[in-house]
Amino acid sequence: MSATVAPASSRVPGRTGKKATFANVLASEWTKLLTVRSTFWTLLAGAVVVVGFSALWALAFTSSYDQLSASDRASLAPTSPMQIAFYFGEVIFGVLGVLVITAEYSTGMIRTALTAMPRRARYLGAKAAVLGLVVLVVGVVVSFASFFVSQLILAGKDLDGSLGDPGVLRSVIGGGVWLALIAVMALGIGTLLRHTAGSVVTVFVVLFVLGIVGGFLPGRWGDTVNKLLPSNAGGAILSPQGGGAARPLGGARPVRALHARRAGGRAGAVREAGRVRARAPRGSLAPWRAGLGLLALATVSVSFAIQLPVLDPVSFFSYWTTLSNLAGGVALLAGSVPGLRHRRWVDWLRGAAALYLAITGVVYALLLGGGVGSLSGWVEHRIMPVAVPLDWLLFSAGHRLATRRTMLSWLAFPIGYLAYTLFHGAVTSWYPYPFFDAAHRGYAVVTGYTIAIAGTAVAVAALLLLWSGLRRRASRLLRPARAVTWVRETP
Incomplete structure (x- = not known):
């Protein structure tokens, strides 16, 4: 005779089996x-x-x-x-x-x-x-x-x-x-x-x-x-x-x-494939990021309030300096929040802001004379174009950013801005910068400036991504080897 074995119940002890309600x-x-x-x-x-x-x-x-x-x-x-x-x-x-x-x-x-x-x-x-x-x-x-x-x-x-x-x-x-x-x-x-x-x-x-x-x-x-x-x-x-x-x-x-948890943890933890954490910023870095971010946003807001009687909002926000400083302020604030600064999209935003403000600094120094006559000019043209790229170089992305896709996404905004500026200028006969004024300089000169600025943007984006990759590789090479535990087999 064979004993009959009752099938095991699939219900988990302590569970009623009821469906989840709203x-x-x-x-x-x-x-x-x-x-x-x-x-x-x-x-x-x-x-x-x-x-x-x-x-x-x-x-x-x-x-x-x-x-x-x-x-x-x-x-x-x-x-x-x-x-x-x-x-x-x-x-x-x-x-x-x-x-x-x-x-x-x-x-x-x-x-x-x-x-x-x-x-x-x-x-x-x-x-x-x-x-x-x-x-x-x-x-x-x-x-x-x-x-x-x-x-x-x-x-x-x-x-x-x-x-x-x-x-x-x-x-x-x-x-x-x-x-x-x-x-x-x-x-x-x-x-x-x-x-x-x-x-x-x-x-x-x-x-x-x-x-x-x-x-x-x-x-x-x-x-x-x-x-x-x-x-x-x-x-x-x-x-x-x-x-x-x-x-x-x-x-x-x-x-x-x-x-996102910091790298490390208990011995034997499985490292996530294709992702290496960069060293987390020290606690003292968060207040500096928050302060610079608020300074950038406050500077743009005060400039807008001062120029509002003589400059309409569309024209004010048509300046690349304004838009890049807004991006830099938001990126620094996001990078200062403990619950956000390790997110992949914050790394992407910090890199994009570093690129945009680097373009601001280079163009202002080479094409617009580089002189500043006010506190807002110092913040927008000197402090932020140095602080945000430096923040990226010292504390680059903790996530692996795909080079081609990231570069294309970073450059999409400058390309859109260029198209908007030329179209808006053709409609209103007003250009935010003299080197984009096709009516007075001609399209050949404007095309030359555009190619030069675009080439600079591509080169800076490539350097930022290359530096981020080199830092990740260095972090991987300098990471201490994981301890190996030997277990003796018993007969």
């Missing part, structure tokens, strides 16, 4: 969002930028109020400083929305999540609900703080208002709603692209670049595009009058997870 997914997403350090640091950075820029713009309005025309004074509202500050801070909350989903794709956690909840609509709905709720609460607090801080400064010129004024309370609460909508929109972009760097760049283009392009499109084209831009929807929400895009000061529209 409430379970909400609780899981809540835990994931609040336990990742990048959430706190990103929300803190967004709050500091929005409140700080509100105070900065309120100070700019009060200092230049006597020089404004009557129409500009009439268009100035109590919420105008925070209205402009939100254009700068919205990108940071958009980055949070991207990281919430792309971090799971980069770490492989998305497979575990979709195994527990195969219904993607419910899973994404829960993620969007938790993200939107957190950003809504933080955004409303930030919006009220920005309003009260800016009113204290505007009171010096009797320009302040109160929450009881028509439309003001709706605008202040709407600021938090707008930030939540930006985060959810960025979550959707990250879900479609599944790549952190590509999603962050797309969010930046949607919120900033499209606003610049829509600003100079003529006639009905411009009106149609402006109606569809998310930045203009935010302007309508933040405007006490409501309706239409935000156009303070004479109608000129202002332009706007998992932490």
Whole structure:
């Protein structure tokens, strides 16, 4: 006789076997969002930028109020400083929305999540609900703080208002709603692209670049595009009058997870193939990066406030110096956050900013005379073009960046800028730099300058990537050999 063996139960002890509900997914997403350090640091950075820029713009309005025309004074509202500050801070909350989903794709956690909840609509709905709720609460607090801080400064010129004024309370609460909508929109972009760097760049283009392009499109084209831009929807929400895009000061529209572990660990750990960690920056480096990043962003913002009465926003943001310093400031801030500085997309952004600011320094020294006459000129043309490339050389990428693909992605922005400058100049007869002025110098001379600058950009990009590769190889060669444990076989 043979004994009958009962089949082993496939149910895990202690498990009920029930399916995951929407409430379970909400609780899981809540835990994931609040336990990742990048959430706190990103929300803190967004709050500091929005409140700080509100105070900065309120100070700019009060200092230049006597020089404004009557129409500009009439268009100035109590919420105008925070209205402009939100254009700068919205990108940071958009980055949070991207990281919430792309971090799971980069770490492989998305497979575990979709195994527990195969219904993607419910899973994404829960993620969007938790993200939107957190950003809504933080955004409303930030919006009220920005309003009260800016009113204290505007009171010096009797320009302040109160929450009881028509439309003001709706605008202040709407600021938090707008930030939540930006985060959810960025979550959707990250879900479609599944790549952190590509999603962050797309969010930046949607919120900033499209606003610049829509600003100079003529006639009905411009009106149609402006109606569809998310930045203009935010302007309508933040405007006490409501309706239409935000156009303070004479109608000129202002332009706007998992932490990577350090190399090492227990003996016998398997090293990730194709990736070698560079030495992490010392703790004292983070404050310097954060300080330089805030200095760059504050310098660009102050320059914009000073030149706003004589230079429209489209022209101001058509300068390569402005754009490269914005990129450098964002890259330094991202490199100073403990939860972000080891990410692959931060390495990519730091390298791109080093390239763009190196171009700024070389072109300014060789083609524009190299003289500086103001503090902002020193920061934008001397300090940042040296500090950001030096930061890359001393603490280059901890991730392996594919040479050809990285170089092409870095050079895509300068190529797009060149095309935009020539097209914009042909339409408006205004060029940001004299060596691009085809009307006076001729296309042959402009072509020569373009080839020279493009060759410099390619050479600098190649050198930055080559240096990063050499540092990784040196780190691999100098790494101590892994200890080998001998085990005696027993008979």
